Amino acid sequence: MYQTIEQEIVNLRIKPNEILSENSLAQRFEVSRTPVRSILQRLQENGFVRIIPGKGTFVEPIDIEIATQMIYLRTSVETMVLRDFIRTATPTDVESVRYALVKLEEAANGAGNLDTFDINFFLKEDMDMHRIWFSTMKKLYIWDMLMKPHPDYSRFIRLDIVGAKNVPDVITEHRMIMDLIDNRSTDGIEELISRHLYGGIRRLGSKLFSDEYRSYFQSAF
16 A cells, blocks of 8 residues: 555656545555554655644655755766776676667657656666666665655656656667767766756756646645
8 A cells, every 4th residue: 555655656646735535545445544544654754745633644745955966966876886887897788788778769659648658667767777887886775775766856757757758858868878888988977967867957947936837846735
C-alpha cells in the first residue's frame, strides 16, 4: 500500500495539494482505517504528505529549492563518476553505454503524444544509461541513494517531461555524453552534465510560476 501510494505521488497521478482520504484509501485497498493511518504517517515522515489535524492529509507541493539542491548534488557527484569512467572504461563498458543509448532512443518513440507516451519507462531507460558508469566505478550505493524516491526531485524530473516536453533535449544530451565517452575526452564534461541535469529548470522557466503549474509548487494549506 505504501509503495503504491508513494509511486502515484511520485508519478504525479496524485498531484500536489490533493487530499488523501482515509476512508477512500481504506475502501480502495479493502482494509481498515488503522493501517491507512499508519501509512499516511509514514508518508508524512518521508516528506510526501502533511497531516493537518481537523482538516485532513494533503500531498505536499514540490519544493523547487530542494529539487535544485538535489540537482546540484547529482551534478557534482556524477561529473566525478563519469570522468573516472571515461578514463578507465573498457571497450565492453563503452558498448554497454551505447546499447543503453539505443534503448533510450527506442523508448523516446511516441514522445509527441504524452497521453500515450510511457513516461516512467522512458525515465527508467534514461537512468539505466547513467547507472552504468556508477556501476562500473563501483559507486552503486551512491547511485541508489540519489535515485531513492524523493518528494521534490523525483516529481520535478517527471514534471519536466510533462510540462517542458524534454525528450528531444534529453536524447541530444545523451548522444553528446556518448561522444565524450567514444573520444575518451573529459573536456567540457562538467558543463555538459550541468546543462543536462539543470535542463528542467531551463526548460520550464517561467512556467514554474504560471497558473498551470503554480499549484505544483505552492502550498494550498
